[in-house]
Amino acid sequence: MNDLNTLLDRAAGPAVVPFDPYADLTRAQRALSRTRRRRSAMGLLGIAAAGVASVGVVRYTGPDDGPSQAVERYGANGRQAGISFLSQPFVAGPYTFDETPAGWEVQGSYPEGVTIAPVGFPDQQRFSFVGKLVIMFDGNPLGGGDEVDIDGRAFMVSESDDYTTISTRTAAGEPEGVVRIQYPSGTGWTRDTMLEFLSGVHVGPDAQQGLG
Amino acid sequence: MRASLRDTEFIEFVTAQRSALLRMARLLTAGEEASAEDLVQTTLTRLYVHWPRVRRAGNPVGYARTSLTHAFVDERRRAYSRRETPTDEVRDGISEETDQDLAHTVLAALATLAPRQRAVVVLRHFLDLDVAETARVLGCTTGTVKSQNAKALERLRSTLEPAITVSTTTQEL
Numbered sequence: 001m002n003d004l005n006t007l008l009d010r011a012a013g014p015a016v017v018p019f020d021p022y023a024d025l026t027r028a029q030r031a032l033s034r035t036r037r038r039r040s041a042m043g044l045l046g047i048a049a050a051g052v053a054s055v056g057v058v059r060y061t062g063p064d065d066g067p068s069q070a071v072e073r074y075g076a077n078g079r080q081a082g083i084s085f086l087s088q089p090f091v092a093g094p095y096t097f098d099e100t101p102a103g104w105e106v107q108g109s110y111p112e113g114v115t116i117a118p119v120g121f122p123d124q125q126r127f128s129f130v131g132k133l134v135i136m137f138d139g140n141p142l143g144g145g146d147e148v149d150i151d152g153r154a155f156m157v158s159e160s161d162d163y164t165t166i167s168t169r170t171a172a173g174e175p176e177g178v179v180r181i182q183y184p185s186g187t188g189w190t191r192d193t194m195l196e197f198l199s200g201v202h203v204g205p206d207a208q209q210g211l212g
Numbered sequence: 213m214r215a216s217l218r219d220t221e222f223i224e225f226v227t228a229q230r231s232a233l234l235r236m237a238r239l240l241t242a243g244e245e246a247s248a249e250d251l252v253q254t255t256l257t258r259l260y261v262h263w264p265r266v267r268r269a270g271n272p273v274g275y276a277r278t279s280l281t282h283a284f285v286d287e288r289r290r291a292y293s294r295r296e297t298p299t300d301e302v303r304d305g306i307s308e309e310t311d312q313d314l315a316h317t318v319l320a321a322l323a324t325l326a327p328r329q330r331a332v333v334v335l336r337h338f339l340d341l342d343v344a345e346t347a348r349v350l351g352c353t354t355g356t357v358k359s360q361n362a363k364a365l366e367r368l369r370s371t372l373e374p375a376i377t378v379s380t381t382t383q384e385l
Contacts, residue, residue, distance in 0.1 A: 004368075004380045008338040010311060011243070011318035012235035021226040025219060027253060028260030035261055 083188045085196070094207040095135060098200025104133065112137055112210030118187070129182070133189070135201060136180045139209040143167050143178075148191075150199055157191055164191065166198050174203040218263045225272055226256060233276055239334045240284045240327075243319035251287070255280040277339065278349045281331050285350070288327035314376075321371040328352075329364035336361055337380060 085099040093109030107115045108126025115126045116133040123130065143165070145158035155168045167180040181198045183189045233255060237248035258279050259266055266275050322330055328350065335346040336357070343361075347354045369378050 004333075004337045004365075004378050005340070007314070007318045007376070007378065008239055008334070011239060011315040011322070012338065013238050013315070014231075015235070016231045017234065019226075019230055021223050021230065024226050024230070024253065024256045025223055025260070028222065028257045029219075031257045032261050 083190075083193045085193075089200075094204035095137075096202040096204060097197075098202075099197060101133075101197065107132070111206060111208035131184050131187070133184075134182045135198075136182070136210055137170075137175075137177055137203055137207050138180070139177045141178075142169060143180075148195060150195060153199070155195055155198065157195075159191075161185065164189075164194065166191075166194055168198060170203050175205060175207055175209075177203070177207075177209050179203055218260070221267065222256075222260050222263060225259070225276075229273060229276060230256070233280060236277065236334060236338065237280060237284070239319075239322060239338055240281070240330060242323035242330065243316070247287075251280055251283050254283045258283075277335075281335065281349050282351075285327055285331060317372065317376065321368050324371055325364050325367055329360050329367070332357055332360045333364045333368070 084102045086102055088100040089096065089098050090100055090106070091097075092106045092114045094111060095109065095114050101116070103119055104116050105119050107117050107121070107124060109115075110126075113134060113136040115129065116135070117123070117131070121131065123132075142154075142156050143158060145156040145165075145167075148155045148157055153168060153171070155166055158165045158167075163182050163184055165180055165182045167178050170177050170179055179198070179201055181194060181201070183194055230252065233252050234248060237251040237255075238245070241247040241251065255276055259272065259276055266272050269275055322333070325333065331350060332346060335341045335349055336343070341349065343354045343357050347357045350357065365378070365380070372378055
């Protein structure tokens with residue numbers, strides 16, 4: 001008489017076989033990376049859906065800008081900081097953005113600026129800025145801080161405990177003034193990712209200077 | 213580069229459990245070595261991707277066994293064709309069995325079972341899970357486990373006996 005458990009135990013093969021656990025780790029890390037990229041892409045689709053539902057407040061431009069053709073791209077610093085960009089331009093009122101931060105959505109646009117918040121952010125008031133990304137256009141001086149030069153364009157970075165503000169003069173051909181971006185600490189944004197984002201902000205002719 | 217907590221815990225888990233998972237997979241696949249290895253890799257990858265959830269559940273071995281079983285059933289559901297292994301072939305050479313012959317014979321007998329029946333046998337009689345736990349892993353009722361187990365044992369006995377007489381210490385129903 002053979003006990004089935006014993007038979008199965010013998011059929012199952014050796015109790016220990018040599019293996020490299022780091023090969024499993026590497027394989028699994030790659031899978032996790034792919035999963036995260038897919039989730040980021042879904043974040044873009046979420047932004048697109050929000051834009052459509054906002055009756056034109058946000059719309060994507062260009063014949064090649066459909067979500068299915070979006071090309072995902074990560075900046076080195078952005079990836080480390082948890083903010084990823086998709087090479088997907090969008091328009092919010094008179095402002096155009098070259099890139100979309102995955103997982104963030106436009107809450108509102110107005111002639112003086114744009115409010116962007118993480119998808120599903122509890123505070124949906126577009127003029128409430130706590131914990132959100134705010135793009136402002138005004139005619140005030142550029143302001144102080146660290147000066148950073150990107151492709152010949154000067155950006156002033158002013159950091160505080162809770163927020164960082166980066167300012168730059170509008171580009172040639174845009175309404176004259178200063179465009180500023182203010183972003184909260186602890187949300188994954190870094191100076192480099194925000195500089196990259198702000199470099200891709202374009203101010204349209206219908207923008208109006210706020211009081212700042 | 214400093215390993216993350218996830219990486220460290222995963223390596224510890226793989227080091228401790230990979231061989232056991234491969235043995236389980238070897239039985240589920242009835243000795244198809246490449247398929248067994250694929251199942252284990254798939255399972256470990258899923259575990260890593262969902263590691264925070266696995267950690268919260270507090271039973272990574274149970275999570276891995278369930279994931280492995282589901283991966284097997286899913287894969288066989290797609291590819292399974294009822295290939296009956298001729299009984300005479302199974303019985304060849306049993307009389308002068310070595311360990312390797314015995315293993316081959318038992319695996320060949322397992323191959324005659326439908327995938328879910330094989331899964332029931334492995335969970336109940338190799339891992340010694342009770343009926344309720346087996347039902348939970350397979351996502352079916354305890355009644356289904358009992359009936360599948362009875363059919364599987366009948367099939368195994370008809371395939372293996374009289375050369376090998378099968379008994380169970382686990383309650384059959």
